[in-house]
Amino acid sequence: MGTVDIRNIRKSYGNVEVLHGVSLHIRDGEFVALVGPSGCGKSTLLRMIAGLEDITAGDIVISDRVVNHVAPKDRNIAMVFQNYALYPHMNVRDNMGFALRQRRMPKPEIESRVDNAARILGLERLLDRKPRALSGGQRQRVAMGRAIVREPNVFLFDEPLSNLDAKLRVQMRSEIKELHQRLKTTTVYVTHDQIEAMTLADRVVVMNGGVIEQQGSPLELYDHPASRFVAAFIGSPPMNFIEGTVVNGTHVRLEDGTTIHVPVTNLGGQARVTIGVRPEHFELSNAGWPATVSVVEPTGSETQITARMSGQIVRILIRGRTFVRPGEVIHLTVPPDLIHIFDDSGTPSIHAITRGIKQHA
């Protein structure tokens, strides 16, 4: 049983508060990714779950036990660090078995667990090597192996893939996912890479400036970002934002004076708004929002168009091929339920699309 309940956690370093009351309930077996920009407090929160940082206020409950004052070793958690932190004087076998030896587990059992983990991770032939004789990817695997053999209640990962090259990162990503599907161990995974978070996690928690901005399944966040921050953070290439002023209910005047028709009904009395459209949701048509093409980048399966709209740059992703050319004026339409509208402060969205709910509920 590995549930983690974070109750209104605060953390201060001296006079500076870096976590301002974070609450999060993680179910048994769930894979939760914490994402957010650098310095938002992801690692701090993770380290508090691990017991490596003390808690300024609030409670952390692991498997129905308040662990605020429980030493890291007594929390039955395993952690994989960004720099792996392998013990340099021990070979791979001893690195992986260290925690078990600490628990005075019988030797044969340690051996079978280490061998088993080594098989899962493809480390069998490296068991007698010292960490310095391993490549970065192999070290990463050993760090994972060290966590697996523990059979802990909870896995904690702090940006475990960020030191690998792009190709290896993608490969390890799917290995981690496969591992989780096999072991079904509750996992908290910190990353600043939203793709990693989206592809791995059952639930993504977006943090910003020491608070949780929004949490939900990857597609919920993609379909219904609750703020402009989340909208910009989730999705790649990122959502386009076009600023303007509401004129008469269904029209928005952009900065350069162009007026576009926004086919939604509840614009209300908001004076200034930001319209958000994901690049992949634009469609080319004969009439619609005008934009001037500046760059066309075909990749074969899709074409990315960069265009100017009211002096702002927008990115458009079109499936397949297109014949637009730089300099050309194109017209864009967006299905009404895929338009996001944020109010002046950029925080709460005043319009949420509905299509996603119907599809994914």
Place this chain on the structure above:
Amino acid sequence: MTTVATSAPRRSSGQLGRRVRIVTGVAVTLLFLFPVFWMVLTSFKHQVDIFTSPPKFFFTPTISTYVEYFRRADIERRLINTVIVAAGSGLLSIVVGTMAGYALARIRIRGAATFGVLILLSRGVPPIALAVPMFLVARQLGLTDKHITLILAYSTFLIPYVMWLMRSFFLSLPRELEESAMIDGCSRYGAFFKIIMPISLPGLISTLIFSMILAWEELLFALVLTNRVASTIPVAIAGIAGDTINGANWGALTAVGTITVVPVVIFALLVQKWLIQGLADGATKG
């Protein structure tokens, strides 16, 4: 020279650089070794051969100086004393200094940095200013001319030295090593002894060697705080050097000097395999 270096292809200029480095290395080594060599040579000369001009490289060797001074200067007892004091103060300082250095490097203590600097600054006090007060304290406590007195006195400068060296070594280790160990079932102490200590061994041993050498050759405190029972070799050398009634006794000085150096060399050779081992590589991403 310049034209050769610039017009020569890259590889041969690299070889030239290599040669320059080797020659420089050999020259510096010879420069440092020559006085030692001359000392050892002189110690085996008869009195008449010492001041010949030009100096003699070939002569009938003798160990008469050794035999005489072993007895006269009580060298055997002093040698044992020096070993006891150097080993005692070296080990005490390494234990205390390492743990203090670790605490300063890792544990969040209010004012730890100030504290560390203060300890280091205490080394700025000239030893001569401390020697007399130390003697008075030792006399008060009835501790003059005892091994423990010298061991404690030496520790006053060795502990800050060890502490500061080991602190910077610990700072260079990733914190996650201990954190990982603590998650894996260790207490803070367990992580220190099972993970940090083995990794630090080469650094620890070289620090220990330097500390022992510092204690081995220390004169001032030994002169002030000991008399006969706990007196060390440097005191003997000072005694011989100071005894100039019949002119400087170079034979005796070089013989006792050689006796002082030999154990250090043997010790260094014994532990050198620890010194050349790699440090903490491979712990992290690398």
